[in-house]
Amino acid sequence: MDTKKMDYTILKDEIAIPYELAMGPTWTRFFEGFKQERIYATRCPKCKRVLVPARSYCPRCFVETDEWLEVSQEGTIVCWALTEYEYFAIPIKPPYIGALIKLDGTDTNFLHLVGGIDLSDPEYVRKTIKNGMKVRAVWNPEKKGTIMDIKYFEPMK
């Protein structure tokens, strides 16, 4: 900050508030699955959509979704964005690719990362990553029961 140009005082302030955020039974069970390298969905008894990540109720039919099923760790890229910007308090450092991935046999798109390729050259990424491309989950060896237990989805050969 160039204070030379400023006539008036600026107060520097920071607020850090710790939180304890309850996951509830459905999300707890979903992330327990991650520890075993499994991805779980729930199926809506009414519209029959397979929802991933697992939900406790269908957001369209408003009925409980208590049928659990393990879904494929393979899917296709629906859309993606290569991010070159570092965000405060986000553990993922640029460059990275955020993507919607349609896991095989599911009816919603799962948001995660696409990786396992050289991300340093946007032109190379653009030529390599395509919508409809098949990808597969790559797990981190150490599991914490969080979304980052999946390292990323990598393009399949």
Add this chain to the structure above:
Amino acid sequence: MGRPVAIIGVGQTKHGRRFDVSYPELVKEAVDAVFEITGIDPGDIDGVVSGTMPSMMEGVALTHFYFADVLRSVGKPIMKTETCGSTGASLAITGYYWVASGMADLVLVVGSEKMNEGDSQATMTTVLEPFYQRYFIAGAPGIFSMQSQEWSVRFGIPEEKIRAAATKLTIDHHKDAFDNPYAHIKKELTEDEVNNARIITYPVRLWDVCPNSDGACAVIFASEDKVRQMDRKPAWIKGVGYSGEEYWFGDSDKVVWQSAIQASREAYKMAGITNPIEQLDVAEVYNPFTFQELLFYECFGFCDFGKACDETLKGTFARDGKLACDPSGGTLCTNPIGATGLIRVSEAALQVTGQAGDHQIPGAKLALAHAMGGVDQYNAVLILGSEL
């Protein structure tokens, strides 16, 4: 349907990096301006609506209480409305409802933000929960880039054509902003500068993205009775439409985009618009990103899906085109986010009352104002007209 409602005056601050004033002083500038322009006595205001983006933008919660004195709201009912980037449009709708219901005759509506005082992108990361989605589409550019990327592939639009259309939009808007005394970024850009600018989220580059602005906007909504008592040109609220989305980003289609389509069609229906490109004279489309502006043209029925780039390159949406879009320079040049949607509404009001000055679209009678909020989660559209 409620009573007829009009905007009877608007006040804006000079938007930009406003470290010359404290946040309440910035809000006061806009409030003072609207009272001065209209000659309305603050004591005659029945109620006040105030809004910002999430409060952690400036680190002060419940800003409508912080601003109570400068809003002249002491002893009056005050409401806060907050829908992220669309806050300003939601503020306008709140004020409209209050007067349309018959419960108030004069309502002061104020939107504000001081984005330079905090970390705007960090603030926006908190729009998403931290369990599943926050890390992957943090901030604004990632989300909108993903959406645009899917749009381009689905409709088979060559990247070169999108780049060319986006480049034309940003050059035009930054040039148009010179004619708007309140705009933040005004710049003569060259194609080379735009096309080779720093990548933010590929293929979105620096000049495809709006700035962080500080600014405030104040608008007075009036009942028909009050309008008739004043010697001022009213901008009548002809149509209002708004629509929300499911939470999960991957659950619904953001290309043929339900909330944007539905909000515009609700507003058109109420305003009696059947052919927007023919009937509208000017549109203030919320355009924080060039690529998203193109998609909005299609969702609002200004052209068919997949055709916005062609129409943009033909000049259809330029200031002298068939439907002038964002002659103020739009959100792309000025984005004090809690005020931004209300600035769209204000600009539409200025246009249909012939008060837009150097960026006036000659003879404008019917205008669209729009804003979008959240992770593609909400759209609001208002139609303003010179005639009741």
